[in-house]
Amino acid sequence: MKTARGFFKPLAIGAPAPWRELPARVERMIHFVPPHLEKVRAKVGEIAPTVDVILANLEDAIPADAKGAALAGTIALSREVDFAALGVGLWVRINCLNSPWHLDEVATLVEKAGDRIDVIMVPKVEGPWDIFYIDQLLASLEAKHGVTRPILLHAILETAEGVMNVEQIAGASPRMQGISLGPADLAASRAMKTTRVGGGHPGYRVIEDPHADGSPRVSVQQDLWHYTFAKMVDACAAHGIKPFYGPFGAIDDPVACEQQFRNAFLMGCAGAWSLHPSQIAIAKQVFSPDPTEVAFAKRILEAMPDGSGVAMIDGKMQDDATWKQAKVMVDCARQIAAKDAEYAALYGF
Ligand SMILES: CC(C)(COP(=O)(O)OP(=O)(O)OC[C@H]1O[C@@H](n2cnc3c(N)ncnc32)[C@H](O)[C@@H]1OP(=O)(O)O)[C@@H](O)C(=O)NCCC(=O)NCCSC(=O)C[C@](C)(O)C(=O)O
Numbered sequence: 499m500k501t502a503r504g505f506f507k508p509l510a511i512g513a514p515a516p517w518r519e520l521p522a523r524v525e526r527m528i529h530f531v532p533p534h535l536e537k538v539r540a541k542v543g544e545i546a547p548t549v550d551v552i553l554a555n556l557e558d559a560i561p562a563d564a565k566g567a568a569l570a571g572t573i574a575l576s577r578e579v580d581f582a583a584l585g586v587g588l589w590v591r592i593n594c595l596n597s598p599w600h601l602d603e604v605a606t607l608v609e610k611a612g613d614r615i616d617v618i619m620v621p622k623v624e625g626p627w628d629i630f631y632i633d634q635l636l637a638s639l640e641a642k643h644g645v646t647r648p649i650l651l652h653a654i655l656e657t658a659e660g661v662m663n664v665e666q667i668a669g670a671s672p673r674m675q676g677i678s679l680g681p682a683d684l685a686a687s688r689a690m691k692t693t694r695v696g697g698g699h700p701g702y703r704v705i706e707d708p709h710a711d712g713s714p715r716v717s718v719q720q721d722l723w724h725y726t727f728a729k730m731v732d733a734c735a736a737h738g739i740k741p742f743y744g745p746f747g748a749i750d751d752p753v754a755c756e757q758q759f760r761n762a763f764l765m766g767c768a769g770a771w772s773l774h775p776s777q778i779a780i781a782k783q784v785f786s787p788d789p790t791e792v793a794f795a796k797r798i799l800e801a802m803p804d805g806s807g808v809a810m811i812d813g814k815m816q817d818d819a820t821w822k823q824a825k826v827m828v829d830c831a832r833q834i835a836a837k838d839a840e841y842a843a844l845y846g847f
């Protein structure tokens with residue numbers, strides 16, 4: 499383990515000092531773009547003002563023979579759209595660390611777009627050693643190319659070993675911005691017998707005991723991901739970084755997508771991925787707290803100005819702990835309102 503002071507020392511001479519606090523950013527949806535497709539890339543300028551983050555994807559879903567074009571497309575994208583002026587994050591998902599592509603990708607990204615990329619997403623992170631490696635590599639490249647703002651790291655949790663080590667991954671570097679669930683690779687890694695990208699499964703359920711009269715037994719579908727998800731959320735919260743739900747592959751099922759996103763939101767996630775333009779509005783609505791809940795939270799804060807004691811509001815007991823929950827809700831709404839005029843009006847800020 500590094501010493502407490504050592505943790506915040508730059509890892510290369512001339513590299514920028516690591517972040518001590520994460521920059522405060524609204525990241526309700528991470529919108530995935532295949533950057534090798536010129537047709538899709540051309541539309542990013544139009545989509546960007548409607549999202550919080552645009553992610554150029556270099557990994558899975560990009561054919562092996564298009565990896566170079568995707569990297570070139572990412573650099574072009576970083577120049578074509580002024581993401582910083584729009585208040586939109588620019589993220590890149592690189593190929594995994596045991597692939598032949600990641601080294602050239604990281605080198606090219608830092609050299610050609612190091613001052614414009616906010617976050618690099620690293621897939622299939624197995625343990626803290628993967629983060630140590632990429633942390634050092636980034637510091638060396640940032641120093642070499644005079645990048646003054648450290649690029650943050652986001653890990654995808656998509657192997658059984660990664661889940662086992664999630665706490666150490668979350669705390670491996672001050673560059674860690676967050677972690678997303680990668681349900682498709684994780685399912686394969688665990689030998690789960692599914693063929694989906696996230697969401698539930700009709701076969702995973704609980705059933706009530708047989709009735710004496712033989713009448714039908716109630717059976718309810720359960721959440722396949724709850725254990726992994728809760729483990730990830732606690733690891734992130736404990737280390738002061740952000741948990742995210744990952745992708746929802748059934749583009750044709752917006753109802754289930756919304757439910758999956760809402761479960762993640764209620765459990766503490768900051769956002770989810772949008773793979774298709776139709777999922778952007780779903781994520782935006784779900785990850786912006788409900789205005790009615792925000793109004794109630796404001797009443798709690800007003801009823802207990804110093805956050806202590808006890809109060810009754812509409813028959814519900816309020817104390818220091820509900821005050822803290824209310825503060826989480828109101829702070830989140832305030833941050834969103836500062837970025838999004840539509841929600842500022844809904845929240846009355
Ligand atoms: C699913 C696909 C193939 C359906 O693409 P489509 O063309 O069939 O859909 P469409 O409904 O016909 O598209 C309508 C319009 O939207 C456009 N469009 C469509 N998608 C986008 C987009 N993302 N951004 C911007 N524009 C988009 C599309 O080009 C079209 O434009 P047009 O009307 O002008 O012709 C397509 O949406 C797509 O490629 N999405 C991204 C897929 C992706 O990134 N997958 C990897 C992430 S999930 C993952 O990796 C798993 C994980 C974490 O690793 C693990 O769990 O293990």
Ligand SMILES: [Mg+2]
Binds near residue numbers: 680
């Ligand atoms: Mg994956």
